[in-house]
Amino acid sequence: DGGITQSPKYLFRKEGQNVTLSCEQNLNHDAMYWYRQDPGQGLRLIYYSQIVNDFQKGDIAEGYSVSREKKESFPLTVTSAQKNPTAFYLCASSPGTGESYGYTFGSGTRLTVV
Amino acid sequence: GDSVTQMEGPVTLSEEAFLTINCTYTATGYPSLFWYVQYPGEGLQLLLKATKADDKGSNKGFEATYRKETTSFHLEKGSVQVSDSAVYFCAPSGNTPLVFGKGTRLSVIA
Numbered sequence: 001d002g003g004i005t006q007s008p009k010y011l012f013r014k015e016g017q018n019v020t021l022s023c024e025q026n027l028n029h030d031a032m033y034w035y036r037q038d039p040g041q042g043l044r045l046i047y048y049s050q051i052v053n054d055f056q057k058g059d060i061a062e063g064y065s066v067s068r069e070k071k072e073s074f075p076l077t078v079t080s081a082q083k084n085p086t087a088f089y090l091c092a093s094s095p096g097t098g099e100s101y102g103y104t105f106g107s108g109t110r111l112t113v114v
Numbered sequence: 115g116d117s118v119t120q121m122e123g124p125v126t127l128s129e130e131a132f133l134t135i136n137c138t139y140t141a142t143g144y145p146s147l148f149w150y151v152q153y154p155g156e157g158l159q160l161l162l163k164a165t166k167a168d169d170k171g172s173n174k175g176f177e178a179t180y181r182k183e184t185t186s187f188h189l190e191k192g193s194v195q196v197s198d199s200a201v202y203f204c205a206p207s208g209n210t211p212l213v214f215g216k217g218t219r220l221s222v223i224a
Binding site: 004006033035040041042043045048058090092097100101102103104105106107108 | 148156160203207
């Protein structure tokens with residue numbers, strides 16, 4: 001079955017470390033997205049990519065980086081510059097960026113700073 | 115840019131009660147409108163959508179009607195079940211990535 005796989009499900013980061021969250025999809029979708037979810041704040045867009053080798057910053061891109069070298073993969077790196085990284089991270093994809101497309105979400109990665 | 119306002123939660127209902135979760139949006143033009151549901155510890159799932167004015171989206175007993183005149187897309191269900199306990203998100207889709215509301219937590223008690 002097609003879908004989006006995020007790994008790991010839980011991740012612990014020490015202060016000053018960079019960590020990379022994986023997101024892989026086998027839906028043949030062109031567009032992929034990263035959102036951050038904090039309690040009571042809904043979802044906030046970090047980065048998105050409409051096509052391979054291209055991506056755009058979202059509302060809260062500072063302290064994060066992404067790459068889109070393959071259509072099916074859109075990893076997110078949380079750098080040491082992100083001062084408050086503890087959150088639930090959600091990856092999503094859609095066939096394109098047309099307004100009628102719904103998103104397919106992964107099951108999320110919960111990142112905790114220790 | 116696009117924005118959305120959802121009713122504050124949490125909403126607590128008894129089983130078989132009627133549910134309404136209000137959603138109003140601001141967007142350029144006439145966006146598609148979506149409701150997503152998130153069960154504990156999981157990602158979001160598409161619940162229903164409507165792509166033009168007066169369209170009614172429906173799924174699993176939930177319904178929402180695209181009201182252009184009031185820029186609203188309220189979610190309703192006639193008889194909720196304990197298994198409907200989750201967080202519900204409204205999202206308009208214009209020319210930019212989906213913008214989500216803060217979500218409304220629903221708890222259904224037996």
